[in-house]
Amino acid sequence: MPQMIFVNLPVADLDRSIAFYKAVGATQNMQFSDDTAACMVLSDTIFVMLLTHAKYRQFTSREIPDAKTSAQVxxxxxxxxxxxxxxxxxxxxxxxxxxxxxxxxxxxxxxxxxxxxxxxxxxxxxxxxxxxxxxxxxxxxx
Known part of the structure; x- marks a missing residue:
């Protein structure tokens, strides 16, 4: 099986982010989506997990930076x-x-x-x- 990457991004408005990623060519995998997260498929091996801030905080205790004023990646x-x-x-x-x-x-x-x-x-x-x-x-x- 080829190696896959899952990029996890905290988002302020999940519905807005889903619409944006669909507009740039991603498709949504409903099997791994709910009201706190959406799995957006960019290719067979690249996935973007859009996570509400509450969901993102379940994975880290670190502060969620404001990506509009800082660039972590x-x-x-x-x-x-x-x-x-x-x-x-x-x-x-x-x-x-x-x-x-x-x-x-x-x-x-x-x-x-x-x-x-x-x-x-x-x-x-x-x-x-x-x-x-x-x-x-x-x-x-x-």
Missing amino acids: LLCISKESREAVDQAVMAATSAGGGGDPTPTQDYGFMYGRSYDDPDGHIWEVMWMDPAAVQTGQSEAAA
Whole structure:
């Protein structure tokens, strides 16, 4: 079985967050969702668990930081093209997220932008040219 990742995010308004994540392409797994949590599926191996603050506190006694004023993590997901990166940011901003809270990165072979969700969690979206990656690996091995 491939390794999976479950990103747990505290959210202030579960319904608003579910709508946002659906707007950026996630689907909701109802088997692992209730009125305190929602499992949002990004791929066969990537899941975002949206947790109300009360639910999140069941897993840690640490303070829940305000993601709009602090950045504890930067989450990054890949896309298949530069255009898909731009489309993801446009979808996020149309759904109520913020566009480009971190600087755009354009290195020719790699392109990245970002958005934040309604709670301020930053998602970086990146594309990398597979041919350039192969060339770079071959040159590094030589």
